[in-house]
Every structure is written in structure tokens, then in C-alpha cells.
Amino acid sequence: MRIIVTxxxxxxxxxxxxxxxxxxxxxxxxxxxxxxxVRIDDPGENLVGPDWSGLHKITPNSTKVSHAERP
Amino acid sequence: MPxxxxxxxxxxxxxxxxxxxxxxxxxxxxxxxxxxAPNPTAQSVTEQQLLQQRRRIEGRxxxxxxxxxxxxxxxGRTYQAFHERVLPWIGGVAILGMLVALAAFYLIRGPITLDxxxxxxxxxxxxxxxxxxxxLTAASFIILxxxxxxxxxxxxxxxxxxxxxxFATWSQWAKYMHNAxxxxxxxxxxxxIGLWLRDNLPDRYDIxxxxxxxGFFSHRHPPAGRFNAGQKLIFWSVALGGLTLIGSGLVMLxxxxxxxxxxxxxxxxxxxxxxxxxxxxxxxxIYIGTIxxxxxxxxxxxxxxxLAWVSEHHRVWFEEEGARxxxxxxxxxxxxxxx
Numbered sequence: 557m558r559i560i561v562t563x564x565x566x567x568x569x570x571x572x573x574x575x576x577x578x579x580x581x582x583x584x585x586x587x588x589x590x591x592x593x594v595r596i597d598d599p600g601e602n603l604v605g606p607d608w609s610g611l612h613k614i615t616p617n618s619t620k621v622s623h624a625e626r627p
Numbered sequence: 628m629p630x631x632x633x634x635x636x637x638x639x640x641x642x643x644x645x646x647x648x649x650x651x652x653x654x655x656x657x658x659x660x661x662x663x664a665p666n667p668t669a670q671s672v673t674e675q676q677l678l679q680q681r682r683r684i685e686g687r688x689x690x691x692x693x694x695x696x697x698x699x700x701x702x703g704r705t706y707q708a709f710h711e712r713v714l715p716w717i718g719g720v721a722i723l724g725m726l727v728a729l730a731a732f733y734l735i736r737g738p739i740t741l742d743x744x745x746x747x748x749x750x751x752x753x754x755x756x757x758x759x760x761x762x763l764t765a766a767s768f769i770i771l772x773x774x775x776x777x778x779x780x781x782x783x784x785x786x787x788x789x790x791x792x793x794f795a796t797w798s799q800w801a802k803y804m805h806n807a808x809x810x811x812x813x814x815x816x817x818x819x820i821g822l823w824l825r826d827n828l829p830d831r832y833d834i835x836x837x838x839x840x841x842g843f844f845s846h847r848h849p850p851a852g853r854f855n856a857g858q859k860l861i862f863w864s865v866a867l868g869g870l871t872l873i874g875s876g877l878v879m880l881x882x883x884x885x886x887x888x889x890x891x892x893x894x895x896x897x898x899x900x901x902x903x904x905x906x907x908x909x910x911x912x913i914y915i916g917t918i919x920x921x922x923x924x925x926x927x928x929x930x931x932x933x934l935a936w937v938s939e940h941h942r943v944w945f946e947e948e949g950a951r952x953x954x955x956x957x958x959x960x961x962x963x964x965x966x
Contacts, residue, residue, distance in 0.1 A: 557928060559755055559758045559759055559762060559928075559930075560762045560928065562759065562762075563758075563759050563761075563762030563763040563765075563766055564762070564766045566759075566763060566811065567763055567766045567767050567770075567808065567811040567815075570810050570811040570814065571767075571770075571804070571807035571808045571810060571811055572807065573810075574806075574807045574809075574810040575803060575806070575807035578806060578807070585692070591690065591691060
């Protein structure tokens with residue numbers, strides 16, 4: 557049983573270290589792609605709205621997303 | 628000239644004049660309808676023509692992200708259809724199908740037990756580095772499987788059960804874990820390949836083992852070396868499937884560093900499909916390693932198995948080990964060498 561616990565601890569440590577390296581090396585696109593003349597806004601957290609199906613449509617007379625129509 | 632001939636001549640002249648003027652009238656009316664000016668938009672290349680020619684619509688941008696120049700890419704819709712419609716079916720059929728098959732197997736066959744009682748003498752089957760590699764891979768894979776399945780089934784199965792904000796928070800952390808735990812998974816898979824590749828090469832006992840389906844239904848124990856053919860299939864599934872997941876996963880972990888949008892979508896097809904199949908295979912591995920075959924889990928927990936267990940399930944390896952170490956240095960204190 558000790559080997560199982562050891563393996564889990566090592567897995568968590570490796571994953572934590574990888575996550576820390578990632579967070580130092582990578583930036584969100586709105587930071588990485590911004591430049592002196594172009595500022596990209598933080599897009600927020602929920603980019604898809606309440607309908608996560610990816611199948612919603614834009615209604616013809618509105619720019620708002622309609623969740624009623626689905627193919 | 629008689630009056631009748633005059634009327635005919637006049638009618639003929641009017642007919643010629645009308646035939647010449649009529650197309651001009653039509654063109655004039657068309658220009659009136661168009662605001663009396665040519666319409667360049669109507670005559671320019673349409674979006675559909677661009678898509679047919681170039682398979683995507685791109686523009687010119689001033690920000691340094693070249694991918695932002697792609698305005699429309701129809702392959703994205705193909706990927707969306709795969710992710711939203713095909714992939715859930717692949718996963719559902721593979722995972723639920725495997726669970727149903729295992730449940731049926733358990734109900735029909737029951738656990739695979741030994742023909743003789745345990746001896747109480749144990750033999751070392753896996754040393755600590757082998758068990759460490761196994762559990763490192765297993766722990767990482769379980770986390771990767773749960774967080775990966777959330778991509779496909781989370782919004783369908785979990786989101787109705789919790790608040791959208793809670794699901795969003797869970798999914799965000801699941802994504803972090805899915806990006807972090809591939810590294811111990813990679814280490815574990817590479818260690819297992821290095822440790823067990825040689826013992827998992829095909830040998831002469833495999834065909835017979837497969838022909839008897841491991842003796843699962845005949846209640847016999849076909850001869851097997853250190854790993855039987857079923858275990859070898861699991862090993863190669865994990866090795867090849869793991870390498871497939873690692874390769875396709877690295878393409879997605881570092882977006883657009885080694886592939887464009889098309890290559891990234893192909894990587895997602897491969898990654899998601901291989902993951903669903905591997906999850907189903909590992910379910911079978913977990914079943915046979917626990918309730919399906921009593922005593923099997925000891926090999927990966929303590930590393931030791933009973934002599935009766937190994938002599939029935941891995942007879943050839945048992946005899947080889949007995950012959951190789953006749954004095955029994957691998958046995959515990961008080962143990963007897965294999966016959």
C-alpha cells in the first residue's frame with residue numbers, strides 16, 4: 557500500500573511542478589498577443605454563454621444569440 | 628397602293644421598331660431598379676466562391692496572432708460535428724458497452740478462482756520500481772480520464788446536476804489538471820515500456836492462450852509466461868495508446884507550435900478517440916485485476932503472490948523461476964522453492 561501512496565504523491569508533485577512551469581511560461585492570449593499599438597481585452601470567463609452545446613444560431617435580425625433554435 | 632397594303636406595311640415597320648426598342652427598355656428598367664448604377668458587390672467574388680477555391684476565408688490583420696486572420700474555416704464545423712455528435716456516441720458505446728460486457732461476464736462466469744488452495748508461500752512477482760511505474764501511470768490516467776471525459780460528457784451529465792457557476796469552476800480546474808497530469812503519465816508510460824517490453828513480446832504460448840480465451844469459460848488454465856496473452860494485449864494497448872495520447876496531447880498542449888488549425892483538429896480527433904477506447908480497455912483491466920481474479924491485485928500492491936496462484940495462472944514463468952533460482956533466493960524466509 558505504501559507504494560501506491562508514494563506513486564500518488566509523486567504524481568501530484570510532478571503535476572504541480574509542471575503546472576507551475578506552465579503558468580510561468582505561458583500567458584493568456586489577451587496578454588501574449590497584445591502589443592504597444594494593440595490592446596486585446598480580457599475576454600472574461602464564460603465565452604459561450606449558458607448554452608454549451610455549440611449548436612446555437614445567430615438570429616437574422618439580432619446580434620444576440622438565440623438558444624431556442626437548434627438544427 | 629391600296630389601303631390594305633398600306634396597313635400591312637405600317638404594321639411591319641412598327642414590328643421592326645418595337646423589336647429593336649424592347650431590349651433597350653428592359654435594360655433601362657433594370658438600371659432603374661439598381662439605382663441607375665452598376666453594382667460591384669453583385670459582380671464581385673462571393674463568399675461561397677472563396678470557400679470553394681481556397682477552403683477557407685482569410686484576411687489581413689495587424690495583430691501578431693496569425694491565426695486571427697482566418698475568418699472562416701469549414702473544417703471547424705466538421706470538427707464541431709465530431710465533438711458534439713460522433714464523439715459522445717463513440718465514448719458512450721465504448722465505455723457503457725464495456726461495463727455491460729463486464730457485468731454480464733461476472734454474472735455468467737463469476738470470479739476466476741484457483742483449483743487448489745493457497746499454499747501460504749509467496750513469490751516476488753513485481754519489484755518496487757515496477758509497481759511504482761504502474762501506480763504512477765494509474766493515478767495519472769484516472770485523473771486524466773475523469774477530467775478528459777468532462778470535456779465530452781460534463782455539460783451533458785454534470786451540468787444539469789449543479790449550478791452553471793459550479794460546473795464552470797470545476798471545468799476550469801479540470802482543464803488545469805488535464806494539462807498538468809500528462810507529465811507523470813508520460814513518465815509512467817515510458818517506465819512501463821522500458822521495464823516490461825521484453826516480457827510482453829509474443830511467445831509460443833500466446834496463440835493457445837487466446838484460442839482458449841484464457842480458459843475463462845473452460846475453467847482451465849492455459850500455460851503462460853510472466854505475462855499471458857491477455858496481459859500482453861493490455862500492455863500494448865497502454866503502450867501504443869499511451870504514446871498516441873502523448874503525441875497528440877503534446878500537439879494540443881503547445882498550440883500551433885507544431886501544427887496549424889487543421890493539424891490541431893486532427894490531433895483532437897486522434898486524442899479523443901484513442902482516449903475513449905483506452906478508458907474502456909482499462910475498465911476491463913481494473914475488473915480482471917480486482918474482483919474478476921482474486922489474488923491478482925496482490926501482485927501490484929505488495930508485489931508478492933501465492934505460489935498456488937502463480938503456478939496456475941503463469942505456469943511457464945513459475946517453472947522458469949523455479950529452475951532459475953533453485954535455491955529460492957527470491958522467496959521469503961521459510962518459503963520453499965518452486966517444484
